[in-house]
Amino acid sequence: MLGFGDAGPAAAAMAGVTAALPPPPAVPGVPVLGNALRMMGDVQQFFVDAYRDVGPVFRVRALNQSFVIMAGAAANRLLLERGEALFTSEESFGGLDREFGMRVHVLRGRPHRELRRILGAGLSRDLLAARWEQVTAETERMLDGWAQRPAVAVVDGCQRLAAAQLSIAYTGASSAARFETLRSAFELVLDVTIAGKWPAATLRWPAYRRARAEIHRFARAALAERAAAGPGEGPPDLLDRALAAPYPPDVQAGMALQGYFAGVNTVAYLYSFMVDVLLRNPEVLARVTAEVDAAGPLTFDRLRALPALHGLVMETLRVYPPAPGSARTALEPFDFEGHRIEAGQRVLVATCVPHQLPEHFPDPQRFDIDRDFAAARRASLYAPFSVGGHTCLGAGMTQVLAVATVALLVRRLRLAPATPGRPLRITATPGPNPGRRFKVSAAPRAA
Structure with a gap:
């Protein structure tokens, strides 16, 4: 759910994939479990810590599952501007549709927008x-x-x-x-x-x-x-x-x-x-x-x-966002912050990592009910319910x-x-x- 200019516009995934770019670095974990123990607890804090230690894009593993995590202002901007073209939600949310007919979670394009309009x-x-x-x-x-x-x-x-x-x-x-x-x-x-x-x-x-x-x-x-x-x-x-x-x-x-x-x-x-x-x-x-x-x-x-x-x-x-990240699957290969994400890779855009960064929210550890959220909302840096077409x-x-x-x-x-x-x-x-x-x-x- 660093300003966007912290790495420049080229940091976000744009046209032109460079095959020679390396995959995202892996967050160190433990044998067999990988990062599962950390992710079973305060997953928002885990994303923030990994962002600070590893960078704005990294790989995590939880038992037999692996994900690429994208975090920071550029990631939010990418999901907002290019999420419809780059990602699908079918793998992550298809179960809700198969089990309970909740089709809005998996549709894309005009059908998705129309069903959202009716549901909204x-x-x-x-x-x-x-x-x-x-x-x-x-x-x-x-x-x-x-x-x-x-x-x-x-x-x-x-x-x-x-x-x-x-x-x-x-x-x-x-x-x-x-x-x-x-x-x-x-x-x-x-x-x-x-x-x-x-x-x-x-x-x-x-x-x-x-x-x-x-x-x-x-x-x-x-x-x-x-x-x-x-x-x-x-x-x-x-x-x-x-x-x-x-x-x-x-x-x-x-x-x-x-x-x-x-x-x-x-x-x-x-x-x-x-x-x-x-x-x-x-x-x-x-x-x-x-x-x-x-x-x-x-x-x-x-x-x-x-x-x-x-x-x-x-x-x-x-501080406690209900949706710390938006789970997607990459439809095509693309570049992000100097790393290559492959088609078919499960991706989680950790949209709420900016919530804990002092450059966006001064003294983020302080609970302040007088905080001004206007600028952060306009910049999609305050994103407790995600950003983009699947908000x-x-x-x-x-x-x-x-x-x-x-x-x-x-x-x-x-x-x-x-x-x-x-x-x-x-x-x-x-x-x-x-x-x-x-x-x-x-x-x-x-x-």
Whole structure:
């Protein structure tokens, strides 16, 4: 997700491949495992360290898989300007299409842009505004449930919360009753097809096949129910857009599943990291709480007038990006920063490495909710949701919903770490998150 001129325009891959150029250097690893242990933890920090030690393009190996990592401003610019011509996503994301009909991840060119346009309209922030009272009521109900438990596993709690919020916003009904099935199946597909954590044969397990079939029935039933009932009040939602789209039923079902899929991972992990940030930074928590207390009734329109909360979301995305890299496969050989990348090579553009470079973000180790992101966003150096044609469609909704969720959380609960002093232990799969062992105690906040 060094300015672009740090190595000159010729540093980026342009026309004219020089066959004599060497392959990218390899990051030193250990026998058999290669770089797997480092990449299983804080993968963003691993990319930053390797960038500093080896340079802007390098090779890594994790067990039987190898990747070329491209990082820095020139890499982001390349993905933005030439990504469509140089790369395909089929090898990395084809599993989502094969298993759940999520075709948008693998299309290219005009078909990709058209499907993104339709999906983007169905994932609009306008839906959150239209269903604000339903979403906030469900959020408050679920947060109040945290206070009834001796300890809350934060990642699990945030996954359940985000999945319920997004399914209500995007489809008008909560997916909470099928949460376990949705999470287990989606995470397994990601671990097999993208992370390579498990062999492809894992997707033939009977338990997974049953879960997959249940998810398909769920999506088809939701579409059939909407088709029978017709569009409701407010803007057309994800189900309406899917039904009206000129695609076969399996792809329409995959479109309907996009809202549930996003909540189980990206949004939930952002919430989880924000909880950790607030517990480790009392001054940030105090400032955010004071801002929320002064806001009065929390309407959708008032979300815009919460600068500390917006700063918290933006800075958390900088430090803990939900998508530290964009996985692709090279369609043709090309040159980058004095090295040759071959056709067919799996490539990961580590778009968020600039987040940790002082030339772009002064004092990057300091968590600063007053940081100015405007210039970095314009230059595609702030890229928590990647850059280019495959930028996350739900990025806008994620940021608005994160502001709302933290506002409701600090207004209703007082959180404390269940294990004070426990260090943050990031795990990389199926997406960077604080791990299953991160727990908090929650108590109702006194009026």
